[in-house]
Amino acid sequence: MAKTIHEQQCLEMQKETEGVKAGLQARLNELESLLNDSNNRVKELETSAKSKCQSWSMKVNNYQSFMDSQFHAMRDLRFTSDAIKQELLKTQKSYFEEFNLLEVKLKALADAAGNYREVLNENRKLFNEIQDLRGNIRVFCRVRPFLPGQNGKQTIVESIGDNGQLVVTNPAKPGKEGQKTFKFNKVFGPAATQGEVFADIQPFIQSVVDGYNVCIFAYGQTGSGKTYTMTGPNDATEEEWGVNFRALNNLFKISQNRRSTFQYEVGVQVVEIYNDQVRDLLSNRTGPAKKMGVTSISQPNGLAVPDASMHPVLSTTDVIDLINLGFKNRTVSATALNERSSRSHSIVTVHVRGKDLKAGNYIYGNLHLVDLAGSERVDRSEVTGDRLKEAQHINKSLSSLGDVIFALAQKSPHVPYRNSKLTQVLQSSLGGQAKTLMFVQLNPDVTSYSESLSTLKFAERVSGVELGAARSSKEGKDVKELMEQMASLKDTIAKKDEEIERLHLLKDLKNGYPGIDGEQPRTGSLSDKQSETGSTDDEKSEITDAALSMGTETDGSAEYVHSPEGVSLGKPKVVPKVRVLQKPAQATPTSKSESPRASSPAIKKTLSSSSNLVKPVVRKKV
Numbered sequence: 001m002a003k004t005i006h007e008q009q010c011l012e013m014q015k016e017t018e019g020v021k022a023g024l025q026a027r028l029n030e031l032e033s034l035l036n037d038s039n040n041r042v043k044e045l046e047t048s049a050k051s052k053c054q055s056w057s058m059k060v061n062n063y064q065s066f067m068d069s070q071f072h073a074m075r076d077l078r079f080t081s082d083a084i085k086q087e088l089l090k091t092q093k094s095y096f097e098e099f100n101l102l103e104v105k106l107k108a109l110a111d112a113a114g115n116y117r118e119v120l121n122e123n124r125k126l127f128n129e130i131q132d133l134r135g136n137i138r139v140f141c142r143v144r145p146f147l148p149g150q151n152g153k154q155t156i157v158e159s160i161g162d163n164g165q166l167v168v169t170n171p172a173k174p175g176k177e178g179q180k181t182f183k184f185n186k187v188f189g190p191a192a193t194q195g196e197v198f199a200d201i202q203p204f205i206q207s208v209v210d211g212y213n214v215c216i217f218a219y220g221q222t223g224s225g226k227t228y229t230m231t232g233p234n235d236a237t238e239e240e241w242g243v244n245f246r247a248l249n250n251l252f253k254i255s256q257n258r259r260s261t262f263q264y265e266v267g268v269q270v271v272e273i274y275n276d277q278v279r280d281l282l283s284n285r286t287g288p289a290k291k292m293g294v295t296s297i298s299q300p301n302g303l304a305v306p307d308a309s310m311h312p313v314l315s316t317t318d319v320i321d322l323i324n325l326g327f328k329n330r331t332v333s334a335t336a337l338n339e340r341s342s343r344s345h346s347i348v349t350v351h352v353r354g355k356d357l358k359a360g361n362y363i364y365g366n367l368h369l370v371d372l373a374g375s376e377r378v379d380r381s382e383v384t385g386d387r388l389k390e391a392q393h394i395n396k397s398l399s400s401l402g403d404v405i406f407a408l409a410q411k412s413p414h415v416p417y418r419n420s421k422l423t424q425v426l427q428s429s430l431g432g433q434a435k436t437l438m439f440v441q442l443n444p445d446v447t448s449y450s451e452s453l454s455t456l457k458f459a460e461r462v463s464g465v466e467l468g469a470a471r472s473s474k475e476g477k478d479v480k481e482l483m484e485q486m487a488s489l490k491d492t493i494a495k496k497d498e499e500i501e502r503l504h505l506l507k508d509l510k511n512g513y514p515g516i517d518g519e520q521p522r523t524g525s526l527s528d529k530q531s532e533t534g535s536t537d538d539e540k541s542e543i544t545d546a547a548l549s550m551g552t553e554t555d556g557s558a559e560y561v562h563s564p565e566g567v568s569l570g571k572p573k574v575v576p577k578v579r580v581l582q583k584p585a586q587a588t589p590t591s592k593s594e595s596p597r598a599s600s601p602a603i604k605k606t607l608s609s610s611s612n613l614v615k616p617v618v619r620k621k622v
C-alpha cells in the first residue's frame with residue numbers, strides 16, 4: 001500500500017518533473033530565441049555604429065579640410081588686407097598731395113574763370129553796343145510742331161542750323177533744286193520750349209526797364225503759332241506762358257531787384273486793331289466799341305492811344321487777369337464776328353516809368369507786344385463783303401508795316417507811319433529810338449509752302465534792316481519839365497487846330513458846299529474834296545499831317561501842289577492810283593515848311609489851315 005502510494009507519488013512527481021522539465025525546455029527555447037534576437041540586434045547595432053562612425057569620421061575630415069581652407073583663406077585675406085592698408089596709406093598720401101596741388105590749380109582756374117566772365121560780359125556788352133549802334137531789327141524764326149492728329153505729315157523744313165540758318169524744301173521740287181536757305185538771328189525748331197524762346201529775348205525786357213522802347217511782334221499766317229508764342233495756349237501753365245506773361249514777370253523781377261535805386265510804375269493797355277479801327281479790350285464800357293484816336297507821340301511818356309484805359313499793375317497775377325480779360329473781350333467779339341482773332345491785330349502795351357531815387361531823373365520805357373493778324377493773302381476774287389474788307393485792311397496794315405520798316409531801312413526822310421493805325425500805334429517802338437524784334441512763325445506743313453515762303457522772304461528782308469542807334473529815354477528833371485511843357489503846348493495847339501478845322505468845315509457847309517449832300521464841289525478846299533472822296537475826319541487829319549509834316553503822301557488819294565500864289569484850285573482829276581511824292585518845302589522857297597516852327601505836324605497843320613499857303617488838290621481814287 002505504502003509502496004503503491006509511494007509509486008503513485010513517484011509517478012506524480014515524475015509527471016510533475018516532466019511538466020517542469022517541459023516548461024523549462026520551453027523557457028530555454030524562448031531564452032535561446034531571445035538570445036538570438038539580441039545577438040542579431042547587437043550585430044545590427046554594431047553595423048550601424050560602424051557606418052555612422054565612418055560617416056562621422058568623413059564629416060570630421062571634411063570639416064577639418066574646410067577649416068584648413070578657411071584658415072588659408074583667412075591668412076590670404078589678412079595678407080591682402082595688409083597690402084590694401086598699405087596701398088590705402090600710400091593712396092591717401094598721394095591724394096593729399098594731389099588735393100593740395102588741385103587746390104592750387106583750382107584757385108588759378110577760379111581766377112581764370114573770373115577773368116573769362118569779365119571778358120564774356122565785356123564781349124556781351126560790346127555785342128549789345130554794336131547791335132544798339134546798328135539798331136537793326138532782330139528776326140527770330142519759330143517753326144511750330146505738327147499738331148496732335150497731324151502725324152505723318154510732310155514737313156517743308158529741311159534743316160535748322162545753330163547759326164540761324166533755315167533750309168526749306170519746295171515739296172513740288174524734291175532735292176537740292178527745290179531748297180532755299182534763309183538766315184535769321186535765330187531759328188527755333190518745333191521742339192523749342194517757351195522758356196528757351198524767352199531766354200533769348202530777355203535782354204529786350206531789360207532794355208525796357210533801362211528806358212528803351214521795345215516792340216516785339218509775331219508775324220505769320222493763321223495757325224502758325226503767333227498767339228502761342230506771344231501768349232501761350234488757353235489756360236496755360238507757368239511752363240507754357242508765352243512772351244507776354246514772361247516779359248511782365250521778368251519786368252517785375254528786375255524792378256524788385258532794383259528797388260533800392262529805382263522806383264518803377266508799370267501800366268498796361270490792351271487794344272485790338274480791326275478793320276483799321278482801334279478798340280480798347282480792357283474798357284468797362286458796354287455797348288458798341290468806342291472808336292479810338294491815335295496820336296503821334298513826341299514826348300517820351302506819350303500814349304499812342306490815350307483814350308484806351310490804362311491799368312496799373314503790381315504783379316504778374318494782375319497782368320494775367322488783365323490779359324485774360326482782354327482776350328475774353330476779344331473772344332466775345334470773335335463769336336460775333338466769326339473768328340475775328342486771326343483777322344485783328346492785338347497789342348499789349350506796357351508803359352514803364354522808373355524814378356532814379358538818387359538823381360530824381362525819370363526813365364520811360366514802352367514795350368509793345370503785338371500778335372498780328374494772319375498774313376496769308378486772301379485771293380480777292382474768292383472773298384466778298386466783310387471778309388474782303390477785313391482782308392484788305394489786313395493787307396494794307398501789314399504792307400504799311402513793311403513800308404515803314406523799309407523806309408527806315410533806306411533812311412528815307414519820310415517814314416509813312418500814318419498809313420495805318422497799326423504803324424501809328426507802334427510808331428514810338430519802330431524807328432531810331434527803339435529796339436524791334438520780329439518773330440516769324442512758320443507752319444511746317446507742305447500745304448502751306450507758298451505762304452511760308454512769302455513769309456520767310458518778307459522776314460529775310462526785314463532782318464537786313466538797320467534802324468540806327470536805339471536811344472534810351474533817360475532825362476533830367478529840367479528836360480522832363482520842358483518836355484511836359486512842350487507836350488501841353490502841343491496839345492493846346494492841336495486842340496486849337498481842330499477848332500479851326502471845324503470852323504472851316506462849318507463855314508464851308510454854311511456856304512453851301514457839298515460832301516454830305518453829295519453835290520459836286522465848286523472850289524478846291526480840303527474839306528470839300530475830302531467830302532467828295534468820302535474821307536472821314538480822321539483821314540483828313542492824316543492826310544494833312546502826313547503831307548505837311550514830311551512832304552509826302554503815300555496813300556495816293558490826295559496830292560499837294562503849289563502854285564506861285566500858294567494855292568492850287570481846280571477840279572478834282574481822275575487819275576490812276578499812284579504813289580505821289582511831293583515836297584511842299586522844295587516846291588516853293590516861301591513855303592511855311594521852311595519855318596523852324598513848322599517842324600511840328602500840329603504847328604504845320606495850324607499854318608496850313610490859317611494861311612492857305614499850301615492847299616491840296618484831291619484826286620479821286622480809282
Ligand SMILES: Nc1ncnc2c1ncn2[C@@H]1O[C@H](COP(=O)(O)OP(=O)(O)OP(=O)(O)O)[C@@H](O)[C@H]1O
Binds near residue numbers: 145190227341374441
Ligand atoms: N510751339 C508750339 N507748340 C505746341 N503747340 C503749338 C505751338 N505753336 C502753335 N501751337 C498750336 O497750334 C495752334 C495754332 O496756333 P496759334 O493759335 O497760336 O496760331 P496763330 O498764328 O496765332 O493763329 P491766328 O492767326 O488764327 O491767331 C494752336 O492750337 C496752338 O496751341
